[in-house]
Amino acid sequence: MLFPQGRSTAAPQLGAMFDTKMEARNKSEQTLAALAVSEPAQIPALFAEIRARFDSEVLSAEDESSWKRFRDAWLGRKSGVLALITDNWLKPATPQLKRAVGQELNQIRAHVESTIEERRKSVEAGAAESAGARDRVDLSLPGVLRPLGSHHLIRQVLQQIEDIFVSIGFSVVEGPEIETPYYNFEALNIPEFHPVRDDMDTFYLQLPKGAPQPLLLRTHTSPMQIRTMEKRQPPVRVIVPGKVYRRDNPDATHSFIFHQVEGLAVDSDITFCDFTGTIEYFVQQFFGPGVKTRFRPSYFPFTEPSVEFDVSCIFCGGSGSAANGGACSKCKGSGWIELFGAGMVDPAVYGFVKYDPKKVSGFAFGMGIDRLAMLKYGIDDIQVFFQNDVRFLRQFP
Numbered sequence: 001m002l003f004p005q006g007r008s009t010a011a012p013q014l015g016a017m018f019d020t021k022m023e024a025r026n027k028s029e030q031t032l033a034a035l036a037v038s039e040p041a042q043i044p045a046l047f048a049e050i051r052a053r054f055d056s057e058v059l060s061a062e063d064e065s066s067w068k069r070f071r072d073a074w075l076g077r078k079s080g081v082l083a084l085i086t087d088n089w090l091k092p093a094t095p096q097l098k099r100a101v102g103q104e105l106n107q108i109r110a111h112v113e114s115t116i117e118e119r120r121k122s123v124e125a126g127a128a129e130s131a132g133a134r135d136r137v138d139l140s141l142p143g144v145l146r147p148l149g150s151h152h153l154i155r156q157v158l159q160q161i162e163d164i165f166v167s168i169g170f171s172v173v174e175g176p177e178i179e180t181p182y183y184n185f186e187a188l189n190i191p192e193f194h195p196v197r198d199d200m201d202t203f204y205l206q207l208p209k210g211a212p213q214p215l216l217l218r219t220h221t222s223p224m225q226i227r228t229m230e231k232r233q234p235p236v237r238v239i240v241p242g243k244v245y246r247r248d249n250p251d252a253t254h255s256f257i258f259h260q261v262e263g264l265a266v267d268s269d270i271t272f273c274d275f276t277g278t279i280e281y282f283v284q285q286f287f288g289p290g291v292k293t294r295f296r297p298s299y300f301p302f303t304e305p306s307v308e309f310d311v312s313c314i315f316c317g318g319s320g321s322a323a324n325g326g327a328c329s330k331c332k333g334s335g336w337i338e339l340f341g342a343g344m345v346d347p348a349v350y351g352f353v354k355y356d357p358k359k360v361s362g363f364a365f366g367m368g369i370d371r372l373a374m375l376k377y378g379i380d381d382i383q384v385f386f387q388n389d390v391r392f393l394r395q396f397p
């Protein structure tokens with residue numbers, strides 16, 4: 001034990017480290033008389049012994065905390081070895097011994113102080129060196145792999161659609177998801193109380209009393225036909241991707257939020273042939289050369305004539321029969337799948353945007369991106385696009 005028993009809670013630790021000084025300490029706790037020292041000639045040997053123990057212990061102060069404990073054990077003001085020597089040897093020394101003890105004590109104090117200071121420097125340098133080694137960048141280690149996300153399949157399909165139309169001279173524009181009834185309906189030749197509104201009536205926003213007009217979540221991207229023609233003079237060739245909203249009950253092919261791409265081409269001499277040629281080119285590029293296409297008569301208030309555009313069923317190859325011999329469940333045995341609505345722009349629409357219907361003509365179409373993605377990638381439930389299940393998303397890196 002370095003310290004007398006029961007003095008300090010730190011004593012057992014210190015004792016374990018500086019065990020060989022036990023004697024030095026024990027001696028410093030006793031008076032010279034108790035140590036049977038009465039002659040000045042005995043003093044140097046006594047201090048030599050203390051110094052030898054100090055020198056042998058100092059190297060065991062290897063880090064900052066053990067250095068501090070070592071410093072306190074020797075230089076502590078109340079109970080350091082040198083303080084004990086002062087109290088127990090110097091102060092009570094006989095006048096005959098005092099001078100010799102004082103001289104030796106000064107020498108050993110200088111030695112202890114300078115050695116402990118040197119030791120502090122080398123302990124600090126060692127700590128800095130090992131910290132440097134710890135912090136050094138090892139360029140041979142492999143880098144940290146950070147998982148990269150990918151675009152959602154809807155975004156990927158949209159990109160494919162955009163690339164095809166941009167390659168034939170269309171540009172991409174976007175418009176607001178919150179619309180006025182004027183742009184969503186009236187300017188598209190769908191007046192109030194027109195029965196078509198029943199199919200597309202939608203989510204109206206709750207507005208403060210006195211709001212100038214009602215607002216709604218757009219039911220299709222067609223309002224951008226009007227907004228585009230209001231801003232631009234023919235020739236116009238744009239596609240408009242975006243989210244749309246309807247009060248449709250969710251099932252395998254319906255969602256109340258889905259995505260459309262509107263297309264609009266207006267110029268002085270656009271014919272129905274330009275229209276069919278453009279659409280067929282798109283379908284061949286998007287699905288590949290194997291698919292067949294067909295138009296069916298349909299009705300939209302803002303196109304005349306209007307058509308529904310079908311592709312041969314990619315699941316049964318257009319045969320209408322499933323592999324087990326029954327009817328194909330995807331096309332319900334018809335061999336065809338409806339892709340989107342389209343038509344030649346109704347001349348009445350030009351009246352809303354101040355185009356002269358006698359001078360211009362054009363076509364428009366509105367595709368459901370989600371349905372196109374389902375067809376191309378054989379996905380049988382539209383809801384997976386909105387569920388954010390990474391097991392699904394990871395299949396389309």
Ligand code: FA5
Pocket residue numbers: 219220221222246248253254255256257258259260262263300303338339340341342343364365366367368369370371372382
């Ligand atoms: C329209 O929305 C018209 N605006 C399209 C149009 C544009 C016609 C320009 C003429 C000229 P329709 O209601 O059929 O049309 O919707 C277009 C496509 O959106 C559908 O073919 C289908 O692919 C998709 N769609 C419609 N309702 C839903 C729904 N609830 N969930 C997912 N996709 C839908």
